[in-house]
Amino acid sequence: MSEVILKTTDLVREYQMPRPSIFSKQASLRVLHGVSVELAAGQSLGIVGESGSGKSTLARAVMGLERPQSGRVNIAGNDIYALNGADLREARKGFQAIFQDPYGSLDPRHTVRTIISEPVVSLERGIDAAARNRRIAEVLEAVGLPLASADKYPHEFSGGQRQRIAIARALITRPALIVADEPVSALDVSIQAQVLNLMMDLQEKLGLSYLFISHDLGVVRAITDRVAVMHLGRIVEEGPTGAVFDNPRHPYTQALVAAVPKPFSGRRKRVRSDAPPQTPVHTATTVTGCAYAAVCPVRQEICLTQTPIAKPVTPTWSARCHFA
Numbered sequence: 001m002s003e004v005i006l007k008t009t010d011l012v013r014e015y016q017m018p019r020p021s022i023f024s025k026q027a028s029l030r031v032l033h034g035v036s037v038e039l040a041a042g043q044s045l046g047i048v049g050e051s052g053s054g055k056s057t058l059a060r061a062v063m064g065l066e067r068p069q070s071g072r073v074n075i076a077g078n079d080i081y082a083l084n085g086a087d088l089r090e091a092r093k094g095f096q097a098i099f100q101d102p103y104g105s106l107d108p109r110h111t112v113r114t115i116i117s118e119p120v121v122s123l124e125r126g127i128d129a130a131a132r133n134r135r136i137a138e139v140l141e142a143v144g145l146p147l148a149s150a151d152k153y154p155h156e157f158s159g160g161q162r163q164r165i166a167i168a169r170a171l172i173t174r175p176a177l178i179v180a181d182e183p184v185s186a187l188d189v190s191i192q193a194q195v196l197n198l199m200m201d202l203q204e205k206l207g208l209s210y211l212f213i214s215h216d217l218g219v220v221r222a223i224t225d226r227v228a229v230m231h232l233g234r235i236v237e238e239g240p241t242g243a244v245f246d247n248p249r250h251p252y253t254q255a256l257v258a259a260v261p262k263p264f265s266g267r268r269k270r271v272r273s274d275a276p277p278q279t280p281v282h283t284a285t286t287v288t289g290c291a292y293a294a295v296c297p298v299r300q301e302i303c304l305t306q307t308p309i310a311k312p313v314t315p316t317w318s319a320r321c322h323f324a
């Protein structure tokens, strides 16, 4: 077994509920009921489940943002809630987050340079301006944005570009683990595929590990090696993604999978750039459950659509896609 980058043990998280009256007893809502998950270095673990099942609460607990009432979060050998001060800052460089909303998560008053460099400024206090600028150039290049983007403001970018900025900010401390909470849910389906492909490329190049939270099983199938299914704050099933989705054992997983539209039943398969165009593109099943694909004339990448394209086209195979 390869090195474990993330291990949560019996996480319990409760929220205090408002008292209906001063005479009522304080009630609490238990959202995580002893959640234990494990992620091997360089791999991706998906967390799926209905809205309200506790996925984001788990993400916040892993990120050290909300202390659980009990249980432990261990990242790269560090017990996160046992650390503080310089030790915590050092450990924090090793894990970063990407959130759902590329509009809300970037401060509109700041330039991209300021936004991207914020994690190094707060976690690597001794870093000088030249080293910081080198890091900014490095991460902008990694996410496919021009260096000139650094001096622009978030409103000057599209949703997909903003999510690239969020990814650049997450990469700047050179983390090993990225917690991605619904990172593509707010994006157009065609842009979702580009961002997912970027995340997969970065994983290959940088050896990243992803804790990938999504309610979209198609997206999770595309990007994760293993998946844990959450129901009412408990993990009810965990295993290799293909096996869990193709042969779900828990009735809740069976219901989740059954609720997904047909194209989802396609298996994960990457088409490499040198692969011959042997599969007619109109049979394409996309990562997002769309059934049609066409090559974008601008980006020369496969774009995904929910409606049929006029006629089958032969893509240039300049991007990876997922086929039935």
Ligand SMILES: Nc1ncnc2c1ncn2[C@@H]1O[C@H](COP(=O)(O)OP(=O)(O)OP(=O)(O)O)[C@@H](O)[C@H]1O
Binding pocket: 015, 016, 029, 031, 049, 050, 051, 052, 053, 054, 055, 056, 057, 058, 215
């Ligand atoms: N700060 C909070 N105070 C009180 N209750 C909360 C708080 N945060 C979350 N909850 C409750 O915890 C439960 C789980 O919420 P959570 O956001 O983790 O679910 P989720 O699976 O991520 O849902 P979604 O997919 O809709 O984001 C919900 O019932 C939610 O109302």
